[in-house]
Amino acid sequence: xxxxxxxxxxxxxxxxxxxxxxxxxxxxxxxxxxxxxxxxxxxxxxxxxxxxxxxxxxxxxxxxxxxxxxxxxxxxxxxxxxxxxxxxxxxxxxxxxxxxxxxxxxxxxxxxxxxxxxxxxxxxxxxxxxxxxxxxxxxxxxxxxxxxxxxxxxxxxxxxxxxxxxxxxxxxxxxxxxxxxxxxxxxxxxxxxxxxxxxxxxxxxxxxxxxxxxxxxx
Amino acid sequence: xxxxxxxxxxxxxxxxxxxxxxxxxxxxxxxxxxxxxxxxxxxxxxxxxxxxxxxxxxxxxxxxxxxxxxxxxxxxxxxxxxxxxxxxxxxxxxxxxxxxxxxxxxxxxxxxxxxxxxxxxxxxxxxxxxxxxxxxxxxxxxxxxxxxxxxxxxxxxxxxxxxxxxxxxxxxxxxxxxxxxxxxxxxxxxxxxxxxxxxxxxxxxx
Numbered sequence: 453x454x455x456x457x458x459x460x461x462x463x464x465x466x467x468x469x470x471x472x473x474x475x476x477x478x479x480x481x482x483x484x485x486x487x488x489x490x491x492x493x494x495x496x497x498x499x500x501x502x503x504x505x506x507x508x509x510x511x512x513x514x515x516x517x518x519x520x521x522x523x524x525x526x527x528x529x530x531x532x533x534x535x536x537x538x539x540x541x542x543x544x545x546x547x548x549x550x551x552x553x554x555x556x557x558x559x560x561x562x563x564x565x566x567x568x569x570x571x572x573x574x575x576x577x578x579x580x581x582x583x584x585x586x587x588x589x590x591x592x593x594x595x596x597x598x599x600x601x602x603x604x605x606x607x608x609x610x611x612x613x614x615x616x617x618x619x620x621x622x623x624x625x626x627x628x629x630x631x632x633x634x635x636x637x638x639x640x641x642x643x644x645x646x647x648x649x650x651x652x653x654x655x656x657x658x659x660x661x662x663x664x665x666x667x668x669x670x
Numbered sequence: 671x672x673x674x675x676x677x678x679x680x681x682x683x684x685x686x687x688x689x690x691x692x693x694x695x696x697x698x699x700x701x702x703x704x705x706x707x708x709x710x711x712x713x714x715x716x717x718x719x720x721x722x723x724x725x726x727x728x729x730x731x732x733x734x735x736x737x738x739x740x741x742x743x744x745x746x747x748x749x750x751x752x753x754x755x756x757x758x759x760x761x762x763x764x765x766x767x768x769x770x771x772x773x774x775x776x777x778x779x780x781x782x783x784x785x786x787x788x789x790x791x792x793x794x795x796x797x798x799x800x801x802x803x804x805x806x807x808x809x810x811x812x813x814x815x816x817x818x819x820x821x822x823x824x825x826x827x828x829x830x831x832x833x834x835x836x837x838x839x840x841x842x843x844x845x846x847x848x849x850x851x852x853x854x855x856x857x858x859x860x861x862x863x864x865x866x867x868x869x870x871x872x873x874x875x876x
Contacts, residue, residue, distance in 0.1 A: 456757075459753075462753070466748035526742055526746065527742025528745075528746070530742070531740070534719050534737075
């Protein structure tokens with residue numbers, strides 16, 4: 453399983469692997485929003501939590517549709533299915549690799565980019581914490597969506613439509629935690645709910661995704 | 671060690687292709703599957719490898735004992751030959767990467783990325799993967815596509831060496847591999863009559 457993780461990380465950082473894709477999208481979005489909304493610091497401070505979370509969510513979604521599609525196209529998904537590694541572990545490891553290459557850079561970049569949006573001072577810690585808690589759920593839910601559409605050509609659109617409703621609770625609680633921290637309110641409750649969503653999706657979705665993959669391989 | 675298939679029926683896309691198929695392969699044996707295009711060779715091999723369920727019948731050997739090689743080689747274009755092969759060796763918990771490369775005449779290409787290989791070289795790399803799976807039964811779908819005559823002979827020798835160690839091979843191929851001892855099984859007599867979808871209407875969508 454470590455071999456699969458190493459391979460996916462190596463593929464991501466090699467040419468054409470899409471390592472910088474999510475981060476680049478996040479950067480572009482956060483830089484463009486103040487230009488579109490206007491430079492009023494008060495307005496930017498109010499919308500900052502939502503923009504940062506929506507940006508992180510869409511950036512994460514951007515690279516997800518290729519998660520299993522590439523392995524399916526070159527035949528390695530068939531070979532992985534016949535390998536000693538259970539399909540559930542394949543899904544979990546690939547989602548972990550996606551999180552390490554997309555989620556972690558977003559978490560690290562978010563506090564720097566939050567300055568551009570004039571995020572209020574007390575919210576920076578909560579921003580990092582909420583993204584750190586929430587982005588694993590984004591990768592895992594997205595992996596489930598990618599597993600559902602793996603055999604389809606141009607499955608990305610269908611995957612986005614399937615996955616976006618599932619992303620809503622993560623987005624709501626994540627953005628809410630940051631918004632509450634920005635108003636000097638305790639962000640504990642949304643953070644706990646966010647952690648619960650992540651724990652639930654990491655615990656359950658590998659099984660659902662592996663089931664979907666097995667059906668799609670037939 | 672033996673693979674025994676009894677009264678097997680399998681389908682593709684909800685349409686039954688093969689019915690009533692029975693055969694056995696024991697260690698040290700090679701069985702060549704023949705049949706016109708669309709006669710269900712690939713479907714049979716995918717069923718044996720556990721990638722799709724059989725409609726009916728029994729397969730005595732679990733998929734965990736088979737090394738399956740499909741039309742696609744499962745190579746990552748930005749990884750080198752060594753990295754590609756090393757990945758599959760690690761997945762199967764085996765060593766022997768350099769021996770496998772030597773057996774398929776890939777040693778000189780060890781540091782080349784898979785995207786810079788020719789079609790035949792990719793195929794050789796895909797077949798070298800079989801040597802690092804450590805499984806006794808090879809299930810091969812058209813293994814010699816895009817191989818030149820020398821490479822076909824090389825691969826024939828690799829298969830023979832595998833048989834000599836007590837392994838077995840099930841090959842769907844139209845090309846003579848230089849394995850005169852291999853038995854030939856023609857799938858044409860086992861063609862399934864076209865009937866209504868057996869598992870109900872939904873099967874075509876699953």
